[in-house]
Amino acid sequence: MTGEVDRNVRFYGCECFTTDNIFLEDYSLHVRFETEQQFSRDYRAILLKLGCDTDEKYKDVIYKISQEVDRRIHLDEASAERTAAIKRTYRPLHPHVYHLEESYLTPEFKTIVEYCRNIDASKDGLLKFLEEEAAPRVYRFPVFERNFCRELVEELDHFEQSPAPKGRPNTMNHSGILLNELGFDETFITPLREQYLLPLTSLLYPDCGGSCLDSHKAFVVKYDMNEDLDLSYHYDNAEVTLNVSIGKDFTEGNLYFGDMRQVPVSEAQITEAEHRITEGLLHRGQHMHGALPISHGQRWNLIIWMRASRSATSCAPCATASPHWWRDGASRRASPKKTHSLCPNV
Numbered sequence: 612m613t614g615e616v617d618r619n620v621r622f623y624g625c626e627c628f629t630t631d632n633i634f635l636e637d638y639s640l641h642v643r644f645e646t647e648q649q650f651s652r653d654y655r656a657i658l659l660k661l662g663c664d665t666d667e668k669y670k671d672v673i674y675k676i677s678q679e680v681d682r683r684i685h686l687d688e689a690s691a692e693r694t695a696a697i698k699r700t701y702r703p704l705h706p707h708v709y710h711l712e713e714s715y716l717t718p719e720f721k722t723i724v725e726y727c728r729n730i731d732a733s734k735d736g737l738l739k740f741l742e743e744e745a746a747p748r749v750y751r752f753p754v755f756e757r758n759f760c761r762e763l764v765e766e767l768d769h770f771e772q773s774p775a776p777k778g779r780p781n782t783m784n785h786s787g788i789l790l791n792e793l794g795f796d797e798t799f800i801t802p803l804r805e806q807y808l809l810p811l812t813s814l815l816y817p818d819c820g821g822s823c824l825d826s827h828k829a830f831v832v833k834y835d836m837n838e839d840l841d842l843s844y845h846y847d848n849a850e851v852t853l854n855v856s857i858g859k860d861f862t863e864g865n866l867y868f869g870d871m872r873q874v875p876v877s878e879a880q881i882t883e884a885e886h887r888i889t890e891g892l893l894h895r896g897q898h899m900h901g902a903l904p905i906s907h908g909q910r911w912n913l914i915i916w917m918r919a920s921r922s923a924t925s926c927a928p929c930a931t932a933s934p935h936w937w938r939d940g941a942s943r944r945a946s947p948k949k950t951h952s953l954c955p956n957v
Contacts, residue, residue, distance in 0.1 A: 697793060744882070746894070754855050760889055790829040804915065820850040820918075850895070851894070852915065865883040865885050866886060866892060871899065
């Protein structure tokens with residue numbers, strides 16, 4: 612890991628990105644693919660039990676994996692092309708929402724941050740300002756004013772309806788927007804992370820790199836009755852994650868938490884956390900979680916995966932792998948859906 616951080620670097624990723632955690636949607640299975648021989652040895656029997664019972668189906672699996680690997684290899688290039696095209700062609704509906712202003716933040720959140728900036732601040736003192744969920748070390752607090760959430764969703768809706776190119780937020784969500792490609796990174800997400808979130812994470816997650824979160828990936832996911840309804844059980848490619856509900860009208864679709872990724876699924880204790888518009892849920896990236904199906908309406912969530920280049924803790928997404936920097940925000944995804952390995956949503 613490097614101590615020097617290039618300001619052009621946007622997201623901290625791992626060397627296993629092109630081989631690990633490839634999600635086969637037809638079989639709800641995360642796989643590792645290095646060679647066809649290795650893949651057949653590790654997964655052919657599992658796939659057969661899941662219904663991949665003909666040579667044609669198996670060939671289709673190999674084809675989809677090759678497509679995904681190729682997408683990941685060329686991800687930075689494709690993202691840069693989309694970003695340039697968006698900058699050339701897209702005209703924002705609400706240009707002001709791209710620049711973070713204190714007026715967008717709730718008084719409660721600003722009070723929390725002000726306390727954290729105090730030299731005498733402590734975790735015990737901070738917890739008096741936060742609502743702690745039943746899941747351990749998951750914290751809730753109001754982040755954005757409701758009017759800002761409304762305007763932000765209007766802007767995202769406007770972008771969705773435009774002909775501008777759009778990237779997929781991660782390997783598990785189909786609907787959403789990469790905020791770096793739309794132009795939110797330097798003027799909104801970076802100051803939010805550095806000036807407002809870092810004081811909290813330094814106190815709450817010092818054992819998970821919370822005091823040195825120096826990069827991020829920010830995106831918005833959308834759940835809709837005609838699109839994604841839910842999200843399978845997974846952990847994030849992050850040391851710390853902030854998940855803020857920003858709209859619209861919806862019912863159900865709670866977030867659910869299990870244990871940290873080292874705990875087998877069969878032994879996990881599941882607890883639910885309600886999404887409330889304007890409020891954020893802050894949690895460790897390696898805390899296993901998923902999203903239950905919405906039953907009505909449309910739900911938008913702003914998600915920030917925060918990474919620490921100097922973190923070498925067990926909370927790191929790939930604690931056993933050798934990480935390196937990926938540039939330009941490179942993306943790496945009531946009972947949980949069944950998955951067959953504990954893999955990160957990348």
